[in-house]
Amino acid sequence: MALDERKKCILKAVVDDYIATAEPVGSKALVSRYHFKVSPATIRNEMAELEELGYLEQPHTSAGRVPSDKGYRAYVDTLLPVEDITxxxxxxxxxxxxxxxxxxxxxxxxxxxxxxxxxxxxxxxxxxxLHRSQLQQIKMLMIEPGRALVVVVLSAGVVKDRLVRIPDLLDAQQLMQVASAIESGLAGMKLDDITLVTVAAAARQTPVPDSLLNQVLYEAYVSIKQADNxxxxxxxxxxxxxxxxxxxxxxxxxxxxxxxxxxxxxxxxxxxxxxxxxxxxxxxxxxxxxxxxxxxxxxxxxxxxxxxxxxxxxxxxxxxxxxxxxxxxxxxxxxxxxxxxxxxxxxxxxxxxxxxxxxxxxxxxxxxxxxxxxxxxxxx
Amino acid sequence: MALDERKKCILKAVVDDYIATAEPVGSKALVSRYHFKVSPATIRNEMAELEELGYLEQPHTSAGRVPSDKGYRAYVDTLLPVEDITxxxxxxxxxxxxxxxxxxxxxxxxxxxxxxxxxxxxxxxxxxxLHRSQLQQIKMLMIEPGRALVVVVLSAGVVKDRLVRIPDLLDAQQLMQVASAIESGLAGMKLDDITLVTVAAAARQTPVPDSLLNQVLYEAYVSIKQADNxxxxxxxxxxxxxxxxxxxxxxxxxxxxxxxxxxxxxxxxxxxxxxxxxxxxxxxxxxxxxxxxxxxxxxxxxxxxxxxxxxxxxxxxxxxxxxxxxxxxxxxxxxxxxxxxxxxxxxxxxxxxxxxxxxxxxxxxxxxxxxxxxxxxxxx
DNA sequence: AATTAGCACTCATCCCGCAAGAGTGCTAAT
DNA sequence: ATTAGCACTCTTGCGGGATGAGTGCTAATT
Known part of the structure; x- marks a missing residue:
């Protein structure tokens, strides 16, 4: 069912012309514009066959032909004029x-x-x-009591950050402790493998009361996950x-x-x-x-x-x-x-x-x- | 040149109708749709006057009227139906x-x-x-040698940050020193009043070689200014x-x-x-x-x-x-x-x-x- | 004096039909 | 296999009523 050389040529010409003009292309225009050495009638026959094969379609009787999806497909796959950018x-x-x-x-x-x-x-x-990249750093920066900036650095060198609320009572030093505990616990892990549980485990031994810790851990976890948004x-x-x-x-x-x-x-x-x-x-x-x-x-x-x-x-x-x-x-x-x-x-x-x-x-x-x-x- | 009550009513009706339908509104439609107690002819006369005064216009001779800019203006200024959201x-x-x-x-x-x-x-x-708000904090966070995250906190509570290149030789501690020097020197200043000179002055006494300092200062300055983008x-x-x-x-x-x-x-x-x-x-x-x-x-x-x-x-x-x-x-x-x-x-x-x-x-x-x-x- | 009914007039819009033109398919000739 | 010729199709564009909404004006009415 392969197309012979001339059919390809014609198909290419039709697609080219339609791309350029957005109007159905007829046999006459084709021969005149693309210097075919045959007459319109021949082109017509060929086009009729191409239509039969599904490469072209007619919007209505007595209009020119327009490429079908299949026609474009063939054009793209095998007829594409090679262009190079300047x-x-x-x-x-x-x-x-x-x-x-x-x-x-x-x-x-x-x-x-x-x-x-x-x-x-x-x-x-x-x-x-980035879900396959690894956590490299996580820092938490106290902006003011109750608010912090979480900075997540991934192995890909991507840096993401996020403003979060934290318990008002948490002080800057505690925040840093939590962050560095998480970092040392999780650094090198793939984002995919990090869960709320692993985050919590990493921060378990920090001397911060659980009541304050939980919210921070959650925000840290969310920030890490969001890095992959x-x-x-x-x-x-x-x-x-x-x-x-x-x-x-x-x-x-x-x-x-x-x-x-x-x-x-x-x-x-x-x-x-x-x-x-x-x-x-x-x-x-x-x-x-x-x-x-x-x-x-x-x-x-x-x-x-x-x-x-x-x-x-x-x-x-x-x-x-x-x-x-x-x-x-x-x-x-x-x-x-x-x-x-x-x-x-x-x-x-x-x-x-x-x-x-x-x-x-x-x-x-x-x-x-x-x-x-x-x-x-x-x-x- | 004030409009009498009836003219206002008519103007309002015309604008309302045009807003609703996007089509020139005629005298007949007006009386039927808005229950005027007068005949179309009267409306016509009034509309002719309103046109004379510049509140209405006719797209062409025998179409209805459309509000002019002046008509809309009057409508908005004094005729606006008070609406409340639910x-x-x-x-x-x-x-x-x-x-x-x-x-x-x-x-x-x-x-x-x-x-x-x-x-x-x-x-x-x-x-x-934010150019009138004040700088509250500036932190610099080493991401890796040669790269840092500058975090700027303004009095408005706005946090902006920016990734910058810094000299490779600068270590994390030096970076922090520079940042805290700038912060203590400039905190409380209006963004407007901060210049490259003031930034440099604030960081003068830090024990960091000038050759490394300059680029950092510049980036800090740009980051501060960019907070106001x-x-x-x-x-x-x-x-x-x-x-x-x-x-x-x-x-x-x-x-x-x-x-x-x-x-x-x-x-x-x-x-x-x-x-x-x-x-x-x-x-x-x-x-x-x-x-x-x-x-x-x-x-x-x-x-x-x-x-x-x-x-x-x-x-x-x-x-x-x-x-x-x-x-x-x-x-x-x-x-x-x-x-x-x-x-x-x-x-x-x-x-x-x-x-x-x-x-x-x-x-x-x-x-x-x-x-x-x-x-x-x-x-x- | 204000309002209204009546009427002639003006245009846009719709619809119809017709001619033009482009393009096809088919057939017969090359 | 190609092509010239021709009839046919169908879209597009255009002109011309017919329609109808809407106006302005005048004369009658309240």
Whole structure:
């Protein structure tokens, strides 16, 4: 059932044209715009066959053709024009990302903002998940009687803090004792393995009356657990209003609503997080011939979800291109772009790939900067 | 040039009707819907006069009338139907706001979210400006060699922190020395009065080599200054897509763009911040008779900007209802609602007023909770 | 003097129909 | 296998009543 060379060419041309114009593309326009050496009639026959096979659809009789989800899929998997971002862009972006004040979250946030800016679509990023990283430090700082700041430092170098209420009678020294007891008891443990019980056990021998201790321990525990809170950064949400597919305000509103009910997206992305991306081509199956087109094989992995493949209600007219970023050796989070199915996949993927790469480098160099505080020249 | 009673009645009816329906309102509809005891012809004459006077306008010759900015102004200033939020709403909201974990910013953020949710418009809030509050504590916590967390506590009870790079050679004890030197030197000073020079002076006698000291001092200074950073919280931006006035996608997009280029709104609100709101009626002038309608006088102050009165490009079809909140005795920030000119002013104002009041109470009780750590029963 | 009934007039809006145009599918010729 | 030709379909755009809501004006009424 593989497509012959000419069909591929035509499919590619149709998708390209539709991406560019957002209008159904007809046989005549195709030959004139893409210099085919055959007549419109031939193209028509081919297109009819492509429609038969499910790669194209007609909005109505006597309109041009529009790619189906399957058509986009094939396009993305095997026909994708390889694009590269310009040297200047690459440098500007990596410079912008590299002065992110040592803050992992600010790095991710910026990456997201870069993506939406560069692609013109909506970008989404998941904060890194840290449940597999270890507790390194926990400090408690008395702000005033009854209030304290809990600072949690994780092995990943991530610092989170949180204001809490504590018993008024607890003094600064006791607070410090509790904190250092917890720290020495739990340092090196994975976040996953820390429970209220382990926290309590660690602080058992501190000379602080139980009546005061309990609340503090609870807050410490919550603070540690909260260090792993999943967050979503989104940028350029209103970009999608520029596209004709959302010229209907109600549709647009619905999309925005779905997007900004961030819990949904977070959950969805988080579910995909663990499944590693499949190299240069994406997850879903197609029945086109060559699984490894030349040139694209060297790109970092990414995932493309098209139309119905997205299991989130309200985003079925969209495509969702994502990739993961790592911390150390495990997948930490996911970052991606949401746009109309008629997306400039080539451009988006090149940017996503670049971001993935840069992000991984930056994270690695942040970590390295923490272990050995010298050598900063490991920029790619 | 004062309007007689009947004209006022008619104006009010027109505005009410237009707010409800978003469609030009005609004489016939008016008499039937609002039980006037006169005939449509009389209403027509009156409306013609109201148009002459500038309170109404006609979109085209044979359509009904629509309020002009001046019409809305008069409506807001003297005709506003007094609305009160329900007891349940009031309780739910104040309960929601009161468990804001002691965090001022989270309080403001929640207030903003409540506003947009309750009114169905877009809400905007400015973070409190703290430049007039005093530095109370500054701590520096070594995270690892070369990295520290600077924690700044202000008299307002606000805690801000920031990750910074410090010289690798500086050890934890030196860092603490520097911090406590700065703290004892500057505690009690207003943020406004703290400069790099005063910071340096405070830390002069610490036994830390200058070569290491400078960077730390600078970071401390920046952290202190950043405690006063102006932030904007916005909620329900996409609500405005529900209104027919934004059914044109381009207009909608433009509005969203203006709104989300948060710098503009922040600046604008910040400029208005210092001018205190004028009691129950608003800033701009009108020539209606009674300046103090009964019932509305008891409301907290607020400001209404209508249409052209808003000096921000792109929001000229909107109205902007804001109020201020205080910390101690000075105006700390501003919070408000942006919606179509055809806004349910009564409802919005009642909510804004309630929020203002609740916010002030909460802030006061936060402060009180810090001074005397007892008594929590000062809820209104 | 204020109110109202009556009437002519003005426009937006809706709907219908028609022509134009783009695109297709099919068939027959190359 | 390709292509030219042609009939057919269906959307889109446009003009033209018809509709109807609403106005302004005038003259009659209270």
């Amino acid at each position: 040297r200047e862009d690459a440098e500007r972006i990596s410079r912008y990302l590299s002065d992110s004040l040592d803050e992992l979250t600010s790095l991710i946030r910026r990456a997201s903002s870069v993506l939406s800016e560069q692609t013109g679509y909506t970008s989404v990023a998941l904060s890194p998940q 999943l967050e979503v950064y989104m940028d350029g949400t209103h970009n999608l209003l520029s596209f004709p597919e959302f010229s209907d305000v109600n549709k647009a509103r619905e999309h925005l609503m779905t997007l900004t009910s961030s819990g949904m997206i977070a959950g969805y992305m988080n579910e995909m997080k663990d499944q590693e991306d499949q190299g240069a081509s994406a997850g879903e199956s197609t029945d086109l011939s060559e699984p490894e087109p030349p040139g694209a094989a060297s790109r970092p992995a990414y995932t493309v979800r098209i139309g119905q493949e997205i299991l989130l209600d309200g985003l079925q007219d969209c495509s969702f291109v994502t990739t993961t970023y790592k911390m150390g050796d495990y997948v930490a989070g996911r970052i991606g772009v949401i746009g109309p199915k008629r997306m400039t996949y080539g451009k988006v993927i090149s940017h996503i790939s670049f971001i993935k790469q840069t992000l991984n480098e930056q994270i690695r160099s942040l970590a390295a900067g923490r272990d050995r505080t010298e050598d900063h020249e490991d920029e790619a | 007891r349940e709403d009031a309780e739910r909201i104040s309960r929601y706001l009161s468990d804001s974990l002691d965090e001022l910013t989270s309080l403001i953020r929640r207030a903003s979210s409540v506003l947009s949710e309750q009114t169905g418009y877009t809400s905007v809030a400015l973070s409190p400006q 102006l932030e904007v919280y916005m909620d329900g931006t996409h609500n405005l897509l529900s209104f027919p006035e934004f059914s044109d996608v381009n207009k909608a997009r433009e509005h969203l763009m203006t709104l989300t280029s948060s710098g503009m709104i922040a600046g604008y609100m910040n400029e208005m911040k210092d001018q205190e709101d004028q009691g129950a009626s608003a800033g701009e002038s009108t020539d209606l008779s009674e300046p103090e309608p009964p019932g509305a006088a008891s409301r907290p102050a607020y400001t209404v900007r209508i249409g052209q009165e808003i000096l921000l490009d792109g929001l000229q079809d909107c109205s902007f209802v804001t109020t201020t909140y205080k910390m101690g005795d000075y105006v700390a920030g501003r919070i408000g609602v942006i919606g179509p000119k055809r806004m349910t002013y009564g409802k919005v104002i009642s909510h804004i007023s309630f929020i203002k009041q609740t916010l002030n109470e909460q802030i006061r009780s936060l402060a009180a909770g810090r001074d005397r750590t007892e008594d929590h029963e000062d809820e209104a």
